[in-house]
Amino acid sequence: MVSLKKIYITTGLTLLIIVLGIVALTTWYTVDESDQAVILTFGKVDETITEPGLHVKMPWPIQSVEKVSKETFSLQFGYSDKDGVVEDYPKDTKMITGDENIVLADLVVQWKITDPQKYLYNADNPNELLYDSTSAALRSIIGNSRIDDALTSGKAEIEANVRELLSHLIEKYDIGISVLAVKLQDVELPNAEVRKAFTAVTDARETMNTKNNEAKKYENQRMNEAEGEIAAINSAAEGEKAARTERARGDVAVFDKLYAEYKNNPDITRERLVIETLEQVLPHAEIYIMNDDGNTMKYFPIRGLEKEQPKAPAESEGEQ
Template sequence: MEMSLKQIYKVTGLVAGAVILILVLFTSWFTVDESDQAVVLTFGEAGQTITESGLKFKMPWPIQTVEKLSKETYSLQFGYEEKDGEITEFPKETKMITGDEYIVLADLVVQWKITNPEKYLFNAEDPKEILYDATSSSLRSIIGSTEIDEALTSGKAEIEANVRDLLVTLVEKYDIGVSVTGVKLQDVELPNEDVRKAFTDVTDARETMNTKINEAEKYQNQRLNESQGEKDAILSRATGDKAARIEQARGDVAVFDKLYAEYKGNPEITKQRLILETLEQVLPDAEVYIMNDEGNTMKYFPIRPLEKEKPVQGQEGNAENE
């Protein structure tokens, strides 16, 4: 039995209504995980951004759609790619020139996250590519103003900080809805083994030079300290000698003053005394005699022999008894 046109319309209407009901039921709600954030689009235009997790409701498709983006922190690997524990390097991308015109290879990791889903979706066609190019530009700019010694040794921390500051500035300028949370410089090295060896030789020579300079400065300081000590000792001895000579001079003056006083009282006796004392000092081993010449007979009184003779103990007793 053939269906009438009315019945066909009725069945078609029922099917269409069922399809619409199913669309309404299955596209009027969505869930947001804790690690996600969502943007509700009304006819393709961004509207509300949802960051709280849970069950959410919206108008059915195609009126409203939902774009979900992760809240996690992403890692952008510049100059290499790591997959399944294997590292693939891209030396052409990492080759750059330092401020003193040396070629080095530099790679790094940029930590970033999506902070504005609407801008991330609509302000750029490929925000990741823009971030990659900004990273390359920032790193090349900083390496290009850094000398090779700093880039290979002690200047890596400063390079990281400068790259991060410049990259943050560029990302804010491009306004692509992402934020840079960290920059980690993985490695800065010379392009081949020969260049590395030559640079190592130069570095070793520089270290040897610095060591020799430090040793020479140490020896110089040691000799200066010793010389300063000798100088202080000489000055100290000179000061002591000066004080001793002054005191001796004062003593000599006092002795002279006493002799002069004696001389004023007894000039002849003092004169003879001074003559005898002077003879004893000038001729310490000479025999001194006091002589008196009367006529043809020379009588003298030997002083030194008498001084040398010592009386015997028994004779002293006899002399006393007598």
């Protein structure tokens, strides 16, 4: 028959082994490169561990560890993509624009946990709160945007505004999350008929923009040509101005020389100027200088004699 003392010893040793095992297993823990940990002392947050590696703590139940990832997460708003199977949630994506049109808009939010303590204990379900905040931010921005901006060139501005508003909401809720990026996936009209009508309007607008661009291009071309012509005319005018200025200076120099000669011999210079002027005015006229003494004017027709060329005597055919 087993003694009571032996039972007590066996039970004590078993409990000691169990306690030592718990202590041995729960006094150390590891943090991976992609993780961060929160240390709880009797259920109260003590500190946050972000350095990877092996760490030591007090055994359970004095201290416990909660781990969360440091990786970047993607929130798919309005749809889900699991193993290549895409499922849409039109009730979440249907919203009204600022000019009272209906669009379907979904997006992806890139976020990460920046404060594990707040993420774990400031909200019961921070992921759901992030989803609802994304919906509120997107609907608010789309509700203040025109449909043209949402469907065409205004997407980048809408993304920036959604990120700013969403970050403000998340900061206000204080759940330890930071929004890194917001990317619109699809923004489209609710049915085929509306899409067809909007496509027609968009095509007309694109045609108008093309024509406007062509008109501006032609205008710029003509302006450049006109500016070139103006520059050429100005250059020619400057050249003519310079030429005339030089000619005027030359004429002044000639006049000064003539005036100096005139002062020395006024009669001769006067006759010379008259003759030169007649030669310029009547370049093909013959000029005769005669002395008119009141009697019959006589002159010797030298010009006529100059025109008569003496002919060389013809050689006789028999001359050798």
